Amino acid sequence: MKKNDEFYVSYLEGSLGVKTKKVLKRFAISAILLLSVSALLFSFSQKPFKNASFELLSETKITGTFHESPYPMLRVEVAENTFKNILLVGFGKSSVNPYLKSIIEETKDIKGKTLTIEGNLIYYNGKTLMQITNDEKVTLSKANASNKIPLQNVISKMTLQGEIIDPKCYFGVMKPGKGKIHRSCAVRCISGGIPPVLATTDDNNISQYYLLTDLTGNPINQEVLPFIGKPSEIKGTVQKMEDWYLLKINPKDIKVTSELSNIY
Template sequence: MKNNDEFYVPYIEGSLGKKTKKTLKRFVIGAILLIIVSGFIFSFSQKPFKNSAFELTSTTKITGVFHENPYPMLKVKIAKNSYKNILLLGFGKSSANPFLKKLRNEIKDLNGKTLSIEGNLIYYNGKTLIQITDDEKVTLDNDSKTKIPSKEIISQITLQGEIIDPKCYFGVMKPGKGKIHRSCAVRCISGGIPPVLATTDNNNMSQYFLLTDLKGNAINNDILSYIGKPSELKGIVENMEDWYILKINIEDISILNEKSKIY
């Protein structure tokens, strides 16, 4: 052993040499700086969360006119001559239908009836949804029939975008993007959650279309292979107050040779 070599004996106090101390000090300082810099780089490289909300820890009671075509909704008055159609969802990856079953067994036709529903609100970009967690929280408020929202045919149209699961995309998951969320979206829509086409116009403003078949019926399982894949869809657009509905033929969907911007 050379005279200038240091020999450290762990159980002998003070045996740590000056060179070793200096080396360890440099290593610790370097490691701390590396962790700090890496943290800054990682944080700034992340995409910001969407300005969406999911009120998981609080419940809200809403009252409005129930309508179920093409998907269960509640038309709620939010101001004088102003209404919002709130999309009804079930707990987890389920549609609202299992939570409406008990009331449907008592009242065969709920269409146009006034219901009160208590659940967790989800909202983003002007769209509002509510998650029902208990069928006891769905009650009849008024047995008399009320006018349900009318649908106005706008035109035939060709749109480009991606089919998404509105529950996770509109607020339950943040940011709700990436391949893992595409798999989640497939499970949600196969469970009965309505499929939605997310697209953009020339001003880069998001637009959303509830998807149905050409007869206006719900589509779920037939559309699973197209979820999260940039596609071109042709169909008939209807306006239902604050929602657009796009009636399509599944066979007319064309998958584009592009990377997903959502999943």
């Protein structure tokens, strides 16, 4: 050992040399800077939380015209000749159908009838859903049904890229509500009867959402389960129903792709 070499003995106080102290100090400073920069870069790489709302702890009462086109909705007049179609879902990962059973048995057919429903609102990006947790909070209104069932206007055949999601979690509590993190939850929700939705963006990078149906306009829950949460290309016929788009598809035409468009 050279004369100027430092030798550290842990049990001897003050044996840590000047050179060793400088090296340890430089290492500690470098490590702190590296961790700080890494944390900053990681935070910038994360996508922001969606500005979604799920009024889980409060209930809202709404009145409108019930229809299934093909999923249960309540058509509500929010301004003169302006309507919003609120998608109805059940508690947890179930459809709204069990909560409508009592009133259907009582009135036989509720399509086109005016209902008053009290439940939890979910809304994001112009879309509104309502979670119903108690069938006693679904009542037939005494008011006359002044609102008609919305018309579906054919736009064109399209090929769209995006991701099949369940709107309850995507518009509500899941942040993020896409990809692998969302897949298992969405599969259970859609298999439980919650309508499947294709989330995508248009040419102007504006988010768009399409309720998926089969070619004849019927629900298509089970058929899309293998594709949920995966980047997909889907071709079908687009129809507009006031504030919602519908995409009529053949599940055989769904293709899983390697890239996913920005759906936020």
